[in-house]
Amino acid sequence: MTVSHKGVLLESGTNELEIIVFEVGRGLFGINVMKVREIIQPLSMTLMPHSHPNVEGIIRLREEIMPVIDLAKAIGFKKPETPGRDKLIVAELNQVKVAFHVHSVSRIHRISWEQIEKPGKLAQGLEDMITGVIKMEETMILLLDYEKIVFDLMPGSGFSSRQLEGIEEKDRTHKNLLVAEDSPILRQLLKDTLNEAGYDSLVFTENGKEALEYLEGPLGKTIDLLLTDIEMPVMDGHHLTKRVKEDGTVKEIPVVIFSSLISGDLYHKGEQVGADAQVSKPDIGKLVAHLDRLLNI
Numbered sequence: 402m403t404v405s406h407k408g409v410l411l412e413s414g415t416n417e418l419e420i421i422v423f424e425v426g427r428g429l430f431g432i433n434v435m436k437v438r439e440i441i442q443p444l445s446m447t448l449m450p451h452s453h454p455n456v457e458g459i460i461r462l463r464e465e466i467m468p469v470i471d472l473a474k475a476i477g478f479k480k481p482e483t484p485g486r487d488k489l490i491v492a493e494l495n496q497v498k499v500a501f502h503v504h505s506v507s508r509i510h511r512i513s514w515e516q517i518e519k520p521g522k523l524a525q526g527l528e529d530m531i532t533g534v535i536k537m538e539e540t541m542i543l544l545l546d547y548e549k550i551v552f553d554l555m556p557g558s559g560f561s562s563r564q565l566e567g568i569e570e571k572d573r574t575h576k577n578l579l580v581a582e583d584s585p586i587l588r589q590l591l592k593d594t595l596n597e598a599g600y601d602s603l604v605f606t607e608n609g610k611e612a613l614e615y616l617e618g619p620l621g622k623t624i625d626l627l628l629t630d631i632e633m634p635v636m637d638g639h640h641l642t643k644r645v646k647e648d649g650t651v652k653e654i655p656v657v658i659f660s661s662l663i664s665g666d667l668y669h670k671g672e673q674v675g676a677d678a679q680v681s682k683p684d685i686g687k688l689v690a691h692l693d694r695l696l697n698i
Contacts, residue, residue, distance in 0.1 A: 416514050416640035418632075420535075422542055423490065423503040426478035430503075431510070431535060431542045433632055435662050438491045438498070440506055453554045457502060462491065468554070469500045475550050476530060480504065494551050495661045495682045501547075510542075517544065517634035519607065532583050533634040544634075548661065548682075549586045565598055568689050573599035576696050580605050581612035581629040581641060587682075591628075598689045609636030613644055616651045624654060625696055628688075631660040631667070639674050646675035655695040659688055 420431035421440070446458030446469055455475045456468050469489065473480050486505040491498065512535060520531035520543075533544040578595070580603055582588045588605050595603060604624070606612040612629065613636065615621060627645060629638040636644075642656045655677040663671070663681040671679045678691040692698075 416637055417511060418514060418637065419509050419511050420542070420544070421490070421506060421509055423488070423506045424481075425473050425476065425503050426481060428476075428478055429540055429542050431544050432490065432492065432501075432547065433544075433662070434509060435664070435667060436492045436494060436547065438493055441489050441491060441500075443487050443489055443502070455550075455554060460489075460500060462500075465498060467491070467498045467500055469502055470550065470554065472501045472503055472545075472550075475553075476545070492547065493661075494548055496684075497551060497555065499551055514609075514633065514635055514637045514640070519634055529585065532632075546584050546586070548584055552586060565594065565686055565689065568598060568686055571599065571693065571698050573693075573696075573698055574601055576600065576625045576692075576698065577602045577604070577623050578692070579612055579615060579624045579627050581607075581609055581627070581633060581638065583607050583630060583633040587630075590683075594685045595689075598685075600689075600692065608633040609638060609641030609644075611635075613641055616645065616654065617648070621651060626692065627654055627656045628659055628692075629656065631658060631662050639670055642671070642676050643674040657688070657691055657695065 419434040421434055421437055422429060422431050444460045446460055448458045449456065455471055457471045459466055459468050481504050488503055488506045489500040490503055491500050517533035517535050520534055530546050530549060531543050532546045535542040535544065578600055580591060582591060582605065592603060604615065606615060609629065612627065616624060616627065629641055631638040638658055638660065642658065645654065645656055646652050656675065658671050658676045658679045659682060661682045663679050668679055677695055680688045680691060
């Protein structure tokens with residue numbers, strides 16, 4: 402099954418997304434359609450010595466080799482007693498392709514980011530791995546922090562100070578950045594690497610709504626640039642960018658989208674909502690270069 406990225410995802414700033422719903426054990430989870438390349442039947446795997454215990458092996462899919470992540474083991478869920486509907490969800494995160502082994506795939510839902518709540522007690526003990534909870538009529542769908550799951554297996558897929566090699570040393574301490582990022586581990590990685598580059602005046606929010614409220618509040622005038630992810634509960638980065646660029650009081654603030662979802666279609670969507678720059682995670686070196694340019698450093 403090849404996943405189509407057409408439809409609502411080509412519209413600009415609607416604050417909507419489409420999720421693929423799947424099961425792991427007895428749990429119901431969702432993943433943004435834009436992260437998914439295709440859904441396939443399980444393939445023969447090659448075992449890798451000394452690999453992470455959550456990695457089942459590697460597969461070859463049309464000349465590409467990628468790891469297969471046992472999602473049940475990664476989140477601590479039991480496998481079903483009667484397997485047989487298992488699927489591999491082939492996804493691309495931060496320029497890394499992986500296959501998530503799940504136990505069934507049901508359907509695609511179109512929802513608003515406003516329907517997604519912050520994880521709390523509803524997350525069933527998975528608070529550090531859940532980025533959002535979707536409350537449906539009869540059940541709840543959990544959105545996992547897939548970037549964290551991949552980072553735990555492959556730390557090299559994140560940001561590091563090595564990516565700052567070649568970046569010119571400049572005084573960046575006088576610039577104030579507002580950062581909207583829902584993933585706790587990516588917030589920490591961003592903080593560490595941007596501090597390493599010299600950007601040490603950072604304000605973090607967990608979604609676009611919080612960022613917009615900050616910009617429109619009394620401290621908004623102190624912000625020199627907004628850096629935002631795309632995928633966030635309540636308000637996504639595209640809708641946030643659109644709102645900022647339509648607001649006469651803050652529209653002059655540069656907006657940089659920093660996301661694992663900077664593809665062809667979504668790059669055009671970012672342009673349509675007025676983003677001043679767009680960078681694919683985890684290219685922190687390119688991000689700093691764009692920050693310097695937009696802030697005239």
